[in-house]
Amino acid sequence: MRNRSTNCLFVAIIIMGTLTLNGCANIGVKPWQRDLLAKDEMALDAQGIDLGLDDHIYFSKEATSGGRSFAGGGCGCN
Amino acid sequence: MQLNNTKNISISLAAAACALLNTPVQAEEESQADDWKFDTAILYYGETDRVQLAEGVLNAKKDFGEQHIFNGKIAADTLTGASASGAVAQPSAQTFTRPSGNGQYAISPGETPLDDTFKDTRVQLSAQWTQPLWENVTGSTGGNLSKEYDYFSLGVNGSLAWDFNQKNTTVSGGLAYQFDSIDPVGEAPVGLSSMVINSGQFSDDSAFEQAFNATRTTDGKDKSTVDLLLGVTQVISRRMLMQFNYSYSVADGYLTDPYKLLSVVNSEGMTQDILHENRPDKRTKQSFYWQTKYASDYGIADVSYRYATDDWDIHSHTLDSRFRVKLSGNSYLQPHFRYYQQSAANFYQPFLIEGSLLPSVASADYRLGEMTAFTVGLKYGQILDDGREWAVRVEYYQQSPKNSGFNEPGALQDLDLYPSVDAVIAQVSYSF
Numbered sequence A: 001m002r003n004r005s006t007n008c009l010f011v012a013i014i015i016m017g018t019l020t021l022n023g024c025a026n027i028g029v030k031p032w033q034r035d036l037l038a039k040d041e042m043a044l045d046a047q048g049i050d051l052g053l054d055d056h057i058y059f060s061k062e063a064t065s066g067g068r069s070f071a072g073g074g075c076g077c078n
Numbered sequence B: 001m002q003l004n005n006t007k008n009i010s011i012s013l014a015a016a017a018c019a020l021l022n023t024p025v026q027a028e029e030e031s032q033a034d035d036w037k038f039d040t041a042i043l044y045y046g047e048t049d050r051v052q053l054a055e056g057v058l059n060a061k062k063d064f065g066e067q068h069i070f071n072g073k074i075a076a077d078t079l080t081g082a083s084a085s086g087a088v089a090q091p092s093a094q095t096f097t098r099p100s101g102n103g104q105y106a107i108s109p110g111e112t113p114l115d116d117t118f119k120d121t122r123v124q125l126s127a128q129w130t131q132p133l134w135e136n137v138t139g140s141t142g143g144n145l146s147k148e149y150d151y152f153s154l155g156v157n158g159s160l161a162w163d164f165n166q167k168n169t170t171v172s173g174g175l176a177y178q179f180d181s182i183d184p185v186g187e188a189p190v191g192l193s194s195m196v197i198n199s200g201q202f203s204d205d206s207a208f209e210q211a212f213n214a215t216r217t218t219d220g221k222d223k224s225t226v227d228l229l230l231g232v233t234q235v236i237s238r239r240m241l242m243q244f245n246y247s248y249s250v251a252d253g254y255l256t257d258p259y260k261l262l263s264v265v266n267s268e269g270m271t272q273d274i275l276h277e278n279r280p281d282k283r284t285k286q287s288f289y290w291q292t293k294y295a296s297d298y299g300i301a302d303v304s305y306r307y308a309t310d311d312w313d314i315h316s317h318t319l320d321s322r323f324r325v326k327l328s329g330n331s332y333l334q335p336h337f338r339y340y341q342q343s344a345a346n347f348y349q350p351f352l353i354e355g356s357l358l359p360s361v362a363s364a365d366y367r368l369g370e371m372t373a374f375t376v377g378l379k380y381g382q383i384l385d386d387g388r389e390w391a392v393r394v395e396y397y398q399q400s401p402k403n404s405g406f407n408e409p410g411a412l413q414d415l416d417l418y419p420s421v422d423a424v425i426a427q428v429s430y431s432f
Helices: A002-026 A048-061 B002-031 B205-213 B410-414
Strands: B037-047 B052-063 B069-084 B094-097 B104-107 B114-134 B137-148 B151-164 B169-182 B222-235 B240-253 B261-265 B271-276 B282-295 B299-310 B315-326 B331-342 B371-383 B389-401 B421-431
Touching: A048 B037, A048 B052, A048 B069, A048 B389, A048 B421, B104 B114, B331 B389
Parallel strands: none
Antiparallel strands: B037 B052, B037 B421, B052 B069, B069 B114, B094 B104, B114 B137, B137 B151, B151 B169, B169 B222, B222 B240, B240 B282, B261 B271, B282 B299, B299 B315, B315 B331, B331 B371, B371 B389, B389 B421
8 A cells, every 4th residue: 555655646746746847848039039039128127226125115014025136234224 | 721831931031121120229229328317206195184295306327238227216205194103092192202202192092093193204315226247147236225203213234136048037136135224203112111100190291201211211223134136037929928926135233213102001991101102023935926027919918916925924915917008199108006904913912901910012003913904096198209208196005903812891992993004195297
């Protein structure tokens, strides 16, 4: 019984591993498929000025900061 | 099936042809230096009856060729208005000593005590240099400096990013060190010491001054913060990009807010004493951040989620989403929604009860208490010739502090101890 469940687990891991690997093989693009990704507005830090200003506001008003980039120091005494 | 395949092949061929046609142009661009690119913005942040902030930012970026990129930023802001001191509202009027020790301010019955002495100007400079180091490895290093009337901050950072899997995957790691020094108006108060309030009990001004100075300390008020940031960025498809970051941060030193107070109330809820807050001198934070961007035919969706936790027991969830909708004539409209939720720090106390054991650390700063907040906003932007762009955004931000299970004695039950904070954010930006 124990062997059987171990085998089931083993098979499940293999199936999941295969699916994951297949998934990995399918994600990503070829260099010539970057037309949309290359746009400025698709950059993760697009509108960096807005993000910086928002970080300053929320850093001063909330207990958590950072995550997207370095949290850094600062006062927030207001 | 056959038809689909043919269609796919023709699309791929067309894309490949476009890519080939574009290649010489891109190669030429990469080796050449670009012109300076400037992003500017003016921001107004205003809370109802509280803090008002005006901030101007100028960001300058230049690619000196072969992806050797300089980015410099200067920001200046001015802050005025009142901020919640941490003391509780009372059914009768209250008097507080200003942080400098010079003068007093009065709070009307039923009103949340706000300290209206805030007036500060800040200038911040930062510079970042990024360049390829080895094949597929990019390095970046930078520094920042920030100066306020009572505050000085200096930081350095460095990071490496490695592209592989046909640049579909980027793994990055970075370290930052920040040094902060605070020189509070009227010197920093001794943690949990009683505020000295002149109610006529002193024989003269020098007697008051002596009592006031006895609650002050001139010890170093510095702190240092070390941040580690690890990230993976993955291209999912032609339309989708994803990032996952883990960050670990340790802050060491003076983490107390020298201007925050704490009321000591009796069993009827009446204030008997006002203390200066005191926080632990170390904080270790961790955060998990996930962001995804999706380019649809109608626009670009940008969604992120952050879970953060620390050894002060503050756990927070932040959900942020922007959807940039393409409009005609090179313009766009971008709704923004953000939701934030945090639990209270383990030393957060909205007030202390007279006669109970005085803790070694305590703060009534609502920003360390349980709270939810949301932001809704709208941005309109227009892209002009030569890469110039202007945009305007207006947002509304509301914080709703909550009682995380403290029983309110007597008079406090009839008072609003957790008032919400409403703010308007307005920004105009121009890039050229």
